[in-house]
Amino acid sequence: MKPLILQGHERSITQIKYNREGDLLFTAAKDSQPNVWFTINGERLGTYDGHRGTVWAIDVNWDSTRVLTAGADQTSKLWDCETGACVTTYDTKSSSRSANFSYCGNLLEYTTDRQMKHEPMVSVHDVREPADATPALQFNIETKTMSKPMCSLWGPLDEYIITGHDDGTLAHWDTKTGQLLHSVREHTALIRDMQFNRDQTMLITASKDKTAKLFDTATLRHLKTYKTDRPVNSAAVSPTALHVVIGGGQEAMEVTTTSTRVGKFDARFFHLVIEEEFGRVKGHFGPINSLAFHPNGKSYSSGAEDGFVRVHNFDQNYFDYDIEYQR
Template sequence: LTSIRRCEFSEDGKRLLGVTEKRTGQLSNIVVYDIDNSSPDAPQPSEPTLRIVVDELPRVTVAGFSYLSKYIITGHENGSVAQWDAKTGELLNEVYSHEDGMAVTDLQWSADRTYFLTASKDKTAKLHDTNTMEVLKTYVADTPLNSAAITPEPTNYVILGGGQAAMDVTTTSARQGKFEARFYHKVFEEEVGRVRGHFGPLNYVAVSPDGKCYCSGGEDGYVRVHHFDPPYFDFKFEVEREREARTGAVGY
């Protein structure tokens, strides 16, 4: 046996994915189980319906199902991102989205899972098309990133979290350690604001499905829940306001 590094449900909740740790004598595996969630007492399978042995790629750090469980997307310790057939386990595509040797630390989806966001130790987060694996947008930070989340429509933001390495935190102030959650415009790739509060690196950020709040978990041992004020929903770039005035459309 080896440890599990990541667990994810499919969009419909009927499949469960797990990523096993690469250790001496054992390769990293992606295992998929078809689960019965009809009742708490329903029997569950003891063997996976799919096992992908990751022998030709570096260790898997993050993974998840795409829309309709068509693909499994994985991020790796060398900064690459891979696309697998979720039925056969065939490797379909591999792209080197992040700087070589800089691990992918998080992978989160848009609401419809047609695109996804990766965070990396190379101080960037990148928005990818699920089908083509093309990098659509790049968000550049000034610190290694541990997590990145996408806000649901009608807002157009991504939230990034990271900070100075935990081993160096004791000698660093919160400002110098860059322990803020960073907000970027999803389309224009520009940073629009930061939220302080943690006094250690942010290890994870997540947005509520209704988009009304987000939470951040830090190395300091706290989970902070932030509720968005009305100005957050009203903020628009000038080009967005002009477009809405011209077409009557909301969003981008």
């Protein structure tokens, strides 16, 4: 399984994401310049210039006409996907941590950190309105019950927003009123990433507590746990197989003070139902920060602290593999 190596960032990767068709891969990093690549050959299509610091998150809408980024420079930006022009800049009072388009593409949401006495917030905007228009919804996260959000997703039919927090809490927020619908705390440490399965009935979370967990989207009921021996930074569910890929690793500053095994930076594959690991892929020289399956399930990509994005096309033996069930 020889990968395509995408080398276009000068600092560590923060998030990668495919568009719906899977012909484009969008990457964000700490070097302030999000990139877009052709997945078929790894050619860089362009760069979105405008941020002045780390870009924490990136998303693309359903028809690949707009790109949304969240930056540490206290802005979230809306871009024209084809030309790379900045369409709208949403100024925030603290760093933007996550950003996502709604399913219809007319709404977007981003979350902000607690910083300089500003409480963490969730903001929803209509992309058809100017940047200085009043947000369609904006509310503070109740810090007495939970800490700041590290990642977020739109729920099915855009009825609620799901947030993952740095104390391990998952929460549903009503998109009309901003009220907390319900929350659970299955993780014991920071949640770094959340991703849906193909039909959005389940979501998988990646946590610093060395586990990835599968939840029912509507009820947040805990379904499965995938355990590792290192912090998990990202996890994704295959759109075509009962497989989960998990990536992470100990941060470089902590590697020398822990077990030598913990410093290895493999992408690890688990069976979705059985929760057993069946494969690993090596290659990165730093912790894996983001993972994504291609929409057709025939490949996956990983972005890491080393600044490289690796696009792996699966060999035939991956598709032939079938776990042995004990009766």
